[in-house]
Amino acid sequence: MLSPLADRTYRHLFAAQVLSLLGTGLLTVALGLLAFDLAGADAGAVLGTALAIKMVAYVGIAPVAGAFVHLLPRRTLLVLLDLVRAAIALALPWVGEIWQVYLLIGLLQSCSAAFTPTFQATIPDVLIDEAEYTKALSLSRLAYDMEALTSPVLAAALLSVIGYHWLFAGTVLGFATSAALVASVLLPSPKPPVHDEGAWSRTTRGARIYLATPRLRGLLALNLAVAAAGAMVIVNTVVLVRGTLGLGDAHLAWTLAAYGFGSMIAALSVPRLLERITDRAVMLTGATVLAGGLALGPAAASAWATLLALWVVLGFGNGLVLTPTGRLLRRSAEAGDRPALFAAQFALSHACWLLTYPLAGWLGAAAGMASTFAVLALLGALGAMLAWRLWPARDEAPSEHVHLDLPADHPHLAGAERLPAGGFRHAHPPLADGLHRSVSVG
Known part of the structure; x- marks a missing residue:
């Protein structure tokens, strides 16, 4: 699992990813506290709007950025985006109006919409061997899951001795250190194939390749299954734990940790699984687990122990689908087209979340948790069935x-x-x- 870290370039990039994720995690906590300072009881509406701005930026900016990232060397671009994100995080503690929060969050997430797909597209150019790249994908999945577990704990520890405004300093430090690590290595910058294309054609190039490739059409359907289960967990865990079961904050933290734990088990298992069975089989199994888990939700949510077990199962299904995703994108285009293709995946997958986030919230409030589980289970099953149809085994x-x-x-x-x-x-x-x-x- 750790053998990709023997490559100096990848080692620096992985460390940059971890520090950037920790900085983003601290920002999430600090932003919630800032919203409460500015809006009081309306803080939830402020955060909801900020989340919507984030998703719109991801869906709208990523394809445009993917079309033009080749105009700068990748290392230069990634360093600049990290430094801009650090500057925006540095400005956030000084805002005094809610519209200023929206503006800065929009700018920061626009930078992330350009940074993340470009960063992801760089890794397969650094780790040429597919087995090493597969291990790197597992490490990346573990990094995301560990951030989800450790950032709130780190933030809580820091808040016991400092004010929340200082958490923004941690975000600045995370982005700045990430920039320094990226700047310390040489990165490949493959140029896209030369085509006589206008700006619109370049912008949609990644999506056109994506939608013309059977395995990636299947991946889009799988993204829908992941978003259905993930939205249920992210939006409604607090409702289930604090409202339905009447438990405390510690129980909420452990329940969210169970989801991350399940995803980590999958990330550790995927490299060995892919030595024996195909990506398609692993990912379709994951989607089936997600749909089945959601269908069992109403029964499992009646007790904390069974809810914990269900969240581990959903996390496991999530990891089975997401961990091999980079392999599909890598083998679906040459190096010069990969930034556009990763950008298309970034935008299209977040479009699924843009659908399921409000669906999970509105259904939960209007129809109750049982109905919400049922609707999202149907959505997850639809994603799994569409993936099975759109990505036939013979097309591999x-x-x-x-x-x-x-x-x-x-x-x-x-x-x-x-x-x-x-x-x-x-x-x-x-x-x-x-x-x-x-x-x-x-």
Whole structure:
């Protein structure tokens, strides 16, 4: 599991990711306290609006950023975005109006919408070996889960000795240190394929490749299943624990930790599972677990012990789907197209969350938890069934084809057979990127 850390470049990038995540976690706590200072009883509405701004930025900005990130070297771009995020976090403690919070959060999340897909697209260019990249994906999943567990604890410890405004300093430090770590290594910056495209075509390029690729159409449906279960956990855990069961804050923390624990078990298991079975089988199993777990929700939520067990199961299903995602994106396009493709995944997956977040909240308030579990279970089952249909197993079989317009030294042609009549023949699972617009089959 830890062998990718032997690579110095990846080691620095992973440390940058961990510190950036910790900074973001502290920001989440500090922002809630700032909202309460500014809005009092209306703090929930302020945070809800800030969350909506975040999702809109993710959905709207990521594809645009993915189309133009190649204009700067990746290292320069990532460092600049980290420094801008640090500057915005530094400004947040000084705001005195709610609209200023919205403005700064919009700017910060716009930077994150450009940073995160670019960062994710860089890792497969650093770790060329697929087995090492798979382990790196598991490490990344563990980092996200550990942040969810440790950031609130760290924030609570800091708040016992300092005011909440100082938590923003921790966020600044996290982003600044991330920038320093990224700046300390050399990063590949593959250029996208040269095409005569306008700004709109470049902006939608990642989405077009995404939606033309069967495995990625299946991934979009899987994102819906993940968002259905995740929204239930994130939005309604506090309602179930504090309201339905009448338990305290400590029980709430342990319940959320159970979800993270289940995801961590999956992240640790996935590399070995993928040595034996396909990505499709692992991810469809995860979606089935999510839909089935949600269906059992009304019965499991009647006692804390069974709710804990259910949250572990949902976390496990979440990890089975999300951990291999980078492998699908990596094998669906050449290096130059990956930033646009990762940006498309970032935007489309958050569009699913933009649907399920309010659905989980409004249904819970209007119809009760049993109905909310049932509707989200149906949504999760729909995602799993659509993924099964949109991503047929046969579409992963290598397809033999001929490239007529690529130079002999092109990396994609490694091991290809040169044909006497011209062109190169090889086989691999279907791709829908720019290299495969003018291939002939056979």
